[in-house]
Amino acid sequence: MTLDVAESGYSASNRIIGGHDAALEQFPWIVRLGYNTGDAELDWMCGGALLTDRHVVTAAHCVQTSDEYNLTTIRAGEHNTQTDRDCALRVCAPAVQDRNIKSIKSHSQYNKPEYHNDLALVVLDKPVQLNDYVLPICLPRREQLTPAAVRLGEPLVVAGWGTLNMTTEQRATVLQYVAVPVLPPERCNRVNQGFRLASTEICAGATLNKDACGGDSGGPMMKVFDTPDGPKTFLVGVVSFGPTICGSKQPGVYTSVPHFLPWMLDNIVK
Known part of the structure; x- marks a missing residue:
């Protein structure tokens, strides 16, 4: 097993609706x-x-x-x-x-x-x-665990091979990525009846025709941070769930990785 910060998060070069083809080696x-x-x-x-x-x-x-x-x-x-x-x-x-x-x-x-x-x-x-x-991918460290590490309105990147077209349910053949803005928690309280966003989750998206969608669940939500070794990509969230109709200006819910970092590390080293 390797868990080496020095070797993680480097990139050599839409559930995604409205995304772009990723470059080879990008993720x-x-x-x-x-x-x-x-x-x-x-x-x-x-x-x-x-x-x-x-x-x-x-x-x-x-x-x-x-x-x-x-x-x-x-x-x-x-x-x-x-x-x-x-x-x-x-x-x-x-x-x-x-x-x-x-x-x-x-x-x-x-x-x-x-x-x-x-x-x-x-x-x-x-x-x-x-x-x-x-x-x-890199896991968050001290400087990426502060409340200011992920700011309202900031675009975070999600990627996957999920649904491209809600009408035909066509899935992507080439890896797709899209940037989704971070939203206030209350924007996600209407995603499902009775749902209330927890502090363990990130609300993001609500941009017409830009979203994660069926097939992208479980994929990473990412942010590039400057490090002493240069820019690296860090895992900040995991695609959880969203509206039934992807890209419909309704936000999506992402599991917040910084909150669960102790649990993740405990289970990796076991």
Whole structure:
């Protein structure tokens, strides 16, 4: 296992509605979660982020089992779901890396109350091979844990291979990203009847045709911070849930990583 701040958060170069194609290597920590649904091929229904070469963080609702599907596989190094290997400007990435799952730990207070504490850690059966296209994201440190680290109105980036078109339910083939502004908590209190945003969550979005959407759940919400080693990308949130119609000027709810950092670190080092 590696949890090395010096090696995390580097980038060599829409659930996303209204996003942009990511560049190859832009988000090397993003992984896909594959589910056995009884068909010959896996269904890739959620995202996540590498924290170490063996640990992935995602949403707790993405790791729940049912009679219809079961999470079996984590894929790292994906960019275009239709090609393997991915190439850009005559430079090709290594093949994707699929790993089985050794264990899953959802937060003990997930859905208590409903919709809250939506966070889980997945341990891989063996480490991924780190390279320019597969790297861990940085976890917040002291300077990224202050209240001023994430400000109202500030755009934060989310990424994934989720729904591109709400009418056709077409999913992205190339990794997408979009910036969503941080909103006052009360803006998210109307997302679901009876829901009240907790201090453990971030409210963001509400921009027409720009949103995370079905298939992006569990993916990272990111911010670039200056560090002594140069700019690095840090994990500040995890895509949790949002409006039924993505990109409809209704905000989305994101699990706040700084709040759960002690829980995450405790479970990584076990």
